[in-house]
Amino acid sequence: MDLHSHEFQSRARTALHDTSLQQALDQARDGFVAKRAAQVAELSEFEALREAAAQLKDHILEHLDDYLERYETAVNAAGGHVHWARDDAEARRIILDICARVDARTVTKGKSMVSEEIGLNEALIEAGLKVVETDLGEYIIQLAGEAPSHIIAPAVHKTREQVADLFEAAHGGPRRTEISDLVDAARQALRGRYFEADVGITGGNFLIAETGSSLIVTNEGNGDLTQTLARVHIVTAGIERVVPTLHDATLFLRLLARSATGQETETYTTVSTGPRRLDDLDGPEEYHVVLVDNGRSRMLAGPFRAMLRCIRCGACMNHCPVYGAIGGHAYGWVYPGPMGSVLTPLIKGLDLAYDLPNACTLNGRCASVCPVKIPLPDLLRQLRHAQFTQAITPRRQRGALAAWRVVATRPWLYHALERVVARILARLGARTGRLRRVPGAHGWTLGRDLPTPAARTFLECWHHEREKS
Amino acid sequence: MTDSSRGRPRVGLFVTCLMNLFRPNIGFATAKLLEEAGCRLVVPQGQTCCGQPGYNAGDEDSARALAQQVILAFEEFDYLVGPSGSCLASIRHDYPLLFAAAPAWRARAEALAAKSWELTSFLVDVLGISQTGARFDGVVTYHDSCSGLRGLGIKGQPRQLLAGIEGLTLREMAETEVCCGFGGTFCVKYPEISLKLVDDKIQNVLATGADTLLGGDLGCLMQVAGRLRRRDLPMRVYHVAEVLAGLATGPSIGEGPLASG
8 A cells, every 4th residue: 555644734734624534534533432440340351451461562572472383383284374474565466476376266264454554456456366354344435546545444545335325336236325235235246256265364363382373353254254265365474463463463453342342342353273184164275474574573573562452452542632523534544543653654754754643742641542552652652753853853843843942942032032923922912912913923923812822921020929938 | 847837848830931920810729729738938039941942942951951950949948839840840850861960960850859849749749648638510522641640650640639629520521631732842843733733622522511621731731722712712721720719710821811820
């Protein structure tokens, strides 16, 4: 997927004026937040689970090489193959090679954010393959020719009316707007595709080192059909998705469903180990796992390691006021919201995604709901620091900071300037009591009045008064 | 030390830069509350700003310089107290992090962090005060500022103190824990997004039917008040300290200047 993060400001502006988008966002946000809160309230050990999960993730990351080797050994033992991809291009090439070798024509896909990250769909289509997204949300945006705007609800930016229009155009009339009818229509359209598929590609919520299994959760069962009915199953996953045991995976599963969709558990949790065995009733002939690095080992070695704890639940974006205001497309790449504002600059470049770490109020709500306790605001601030030290921060802003430092580290000068500013503003606002336009403060007065200060600062008054007494 | 001053804590008042310039009344209210609670109050001249503008913009070096200035100005006191969850969260959490590579300064930063308090939490959690004896006639709603709430766990303290104010009724708004869109320089760097957030906040404020909005951070209050005035919406906006001290009598924030001193 092409990077558009440098267009953040213009995309955000467009999003704020898009009434359908605003309607869709309002509805989605209220649903996600309320459902999660209800689940958390019912599980008294939720906080303890978060702490345990964060610690377990840190342990895994500390020994990631070891767990990945164990995982590879177990996959091989089960008759599968592990492929290591350093970056997106390598991952695409590995998957295209498998598709070519098995003479694939049709590829079905379960939802996989890593496949978006490596730009897989475009590459498959360019190679002449027919690609069918089977997750309802992914199916909708495939019809619309758009990118996902949310990591667990890719079409969350669409209203029901817009989906009805897309389905009418794709499936023919009559136009239906009931959700159950829309789900049925998608199911009808997709059912046959599963059987035609030569290759089924899914993500992997967790990779189990002890058994060599991949584990996925879905609410539609589409992932199961994708991976069971195709001749070849390919799992795409980031290297950080490995967990030691199936038992460990259950800890994350309890947190994932509650944090993501506000369910106790997702409808389908499917573990898949190797290709079809002799006595299996169904399953693929080949089983491949493409482990994608794409900047992750760099993150592992540096100050952003905590980001690799992420289990992709989307709670941070569901609770982010900025995401709630502008939606996911404004962020300009695969991962939006707080987690995306950390990942995108780290994977694609601090300069190309300059706005993402900065377009955040540091309100901390994301970190307070993160099931693996990623200190997202701290990481965003560290990215700002990295941008500053690499001189990516705009020159004007760096100049302003330098000037601020000169003044703020000299209390006499700072206080004198505040006294001058107080007098000027007080005079400007004397007539009306409010300031509608202030030179140099356009960003503020664009939509707000500036309170008129008293003509004398607190320090001035205080010391004057105390000296009197 | 005289007999009468023994046991009375010496408190250095942290004068936030916004308060100093835009709303001295909050400083006087804070001073009144602390002195009535028996503190010996000092306002050090050597202070300017907590350093957050630098820290949040990635300029850690400048933030460190400001942090050192605050440490030097305040470490002699029993406590540092200020009427802002944002500045105080920075002093308590960010300062020790800023000196991770300088053990001597880190120890001083940690020592200062341990005795630095946001006003309402100092009154309730440290001094054990539950009433301030003031009166305020009105139905108020309270906005939880993010830094105070999530950085310092300030939620019950201002409400507990407000419950003791005669004539005041508190009516909670929906999403009181959601950001108002101020975010320091965020509000001027991304003004359109910031305005969307503050309009959402105002919708929740208005839905309560309250006539007054209170909060513990002047940044947030200027953001909401500034937007209310621009939209010509009638609503009084005060810092919680002004109400607790009985000094919420003049024009509210954004309704015109208060007479100085």
